[in-house]
Amino acid sequence: MGLSTLKNKKLILAICACLLAITAHSQETELDVLSYELTIEPNIQNQSIEGSLLIKFEVADSINEISLDASTLEIYKVSGASVIYHKKVDSKLLVDLTPQEQTLHEIAIHYHGNPERGLLFNADKNQAHTVFFTDHWMVSNNAPNDRATFSINILLPKGMQSIASGELVGIEEKGEKELHKWHQSYETPSYTYGFVIGSFTETTEPIGEVNLNYYSSELDENELKEMFIETSAILEFFEQKSGIEYVQDSYSQILIGDNYQEMSGLSVLADSYPTFVFRDSSEIHLISHELAHQWWGNMITCKDFGHFWLNEAFAVYMSSAFSEHRFGKEKYQSDIAIYKSIYDDLVERGLDRPLVFEEWRSNRDNRNVVYYKGAYVLHILREELGDEAFWKGIQYYSKSYFGKSVTTDDFKLAMEEATNSDLDAFFETWIY
Ligand SMILES: [Zn+2]
Structure with missing residues (x-):
């Protein structure tokens, strides 16, 4: 060889x-989450988060207790018209619901977390990014067959950038801070949600209706363009093979940390990856692998x-x-x-x-x-x-x-x- x-x-x-x-078990979920609306404040130096979440879900009217995945999150409060009682048992948040005719519920959950996985902080570079284990930064249903819409508002110090699943719908000033509001209007499983925060060089390549965005804290704009030069050809190839156009308005690739992970509308690729691509321009398997997941994985x-x-x-x-x-x-x-x-x-x-x-x-x-x-x-x-x-x-x-x-x-x-x-x-x- x-x-x-x-x-x-x-x-x-x-x-x-x-x-x-990851070790996952097959489970038929009785819980159908329709939407997650999260407001999160990450603290990179403390490696912690404060979250407040609104979940809309449906369950059969015979169900009076639901189980959500909450890993090591510390739950402050669970409220909602149909909520009687909640308790945290290991990694599960169990919520008792009033017996009632209605099947549609809306509950609010306030929590704190010091994620050891799922959300990786880099205090030296003042960056953080999610990676696969959503229940370590948001109470959610881990079952990959439960698809829901996702909104995330990220409270950040002024000037910091965010990239998240869905589209950026606005940035609101909040005193010394800013609230970055993202919304994903179509349904994907909870493990595909994610976000990245930090300060990056950014460049955009518009391809038809889709903006291809590239980010790095180490490369300059020209290097970023060279690094990701094949992206538009890859996207067109997968559209052609699947017969389905890319669904979002943008696809962002962020060079950060040590992981390779697809999320809905974005992927993180290791900071060290460009070394390989610049040495051999055909060495782009990880770019195409993560982009392929926008069809096979995230949507199928x-x-x-x-x-x-x-x-x-x-x-x-x-x-x-x-x-x-x-x-x-x-x-x-x-x-x-x-x-x-x-x-x-x-x-x-x-x-x-x-x-x-x-x-x-x-x-x-x-x-x-x-x-x-x-x-x-x-x-x-x-x-x-x-x-x-x-x-x-x-x-x-x-x-x-x-x-x-x-x-x-x-x-x-x-x-x-x-x-x-x-x-x-x-x-x-x-x-x-
Ligand atoms: Zn993969």
Whole structure:
């Protein structure tokens, strides 16, 4: 294995390292959150937050207790017309509701937090950014199949910048501070919400109706443009493959910290990443991987984390499909060879297993299954169906489930319908 392949492998493996510790269980939620409206004041020096949240949700009228995810947040107060009582039990906030005819509820929650994960502070650089674990900075429903709209007002010292899910609808002066108001009008799962605060060099590239925004505290404007030069081509490629236009008015990429994480309408990429891209301009897997999640992940979301491969293998595979389109077949084949070698290694060590998990547990080997075996399996499926049928199927699947939750069966049926084929044997061999 050559040096460049090794380096490539190491970079590819850096993707979404933040998911290292997540262990999620499949759960059918009875709770349907419609909207979160959060006002948050982060204190970077103290690494703390004060939050006040309004949640609108529906539950069956037979339900008189709900359970929300609240990690280590300290709850001051829970109020609302139907609230009787609340208690915090471990990471859950349990709220008793009055028995009533109505199914629509609105409750307000005031809380304090010192997040150890989910919101990462850098006091030296006066920055902070969220990463995946939303319940560490906002009381929420973690279930990936519960989609809701999201508004966030961030109270910041004057002059500080914010980038968050949705669109910036205004900045209000509040004495020495400013309230940055963001609103996301369409529904996504709570793990996709996020924000970044700090002082950054910023540059914008308008592509049709979409503003591509790039931020860094280390690069200048020209370097930022060079770093993210492929973004518009990647966005157009995914629009074409999915058959669905990018839904937001903007997509922001922020170079910050050590993580690679997609959120709704933005992604954070590690501060160290430009070194690799400037050395080899085809080394853009992480840019394309996180952007792919704006379709496969954020808008077409695994129903529970047992079907996580539908988020991650798709992002990995789509990033290689873009590389093929942009840099040629050889680049694509070298990616596939890496995915295959990871799969072969799993087989050799007796750790190969189905892509679908009864109960998802995140560890390196399981991630290698859902990310890289998954991407390799999509490659094999394309070989089996042929290019035209494969992409027709991917587009049919993407259009059918855009804005919805999906299971592996949904994907199988969509591919079968679109390509008029029987994939029982393929899915039995490679996926289940
Ligand atoms: Zn990912």
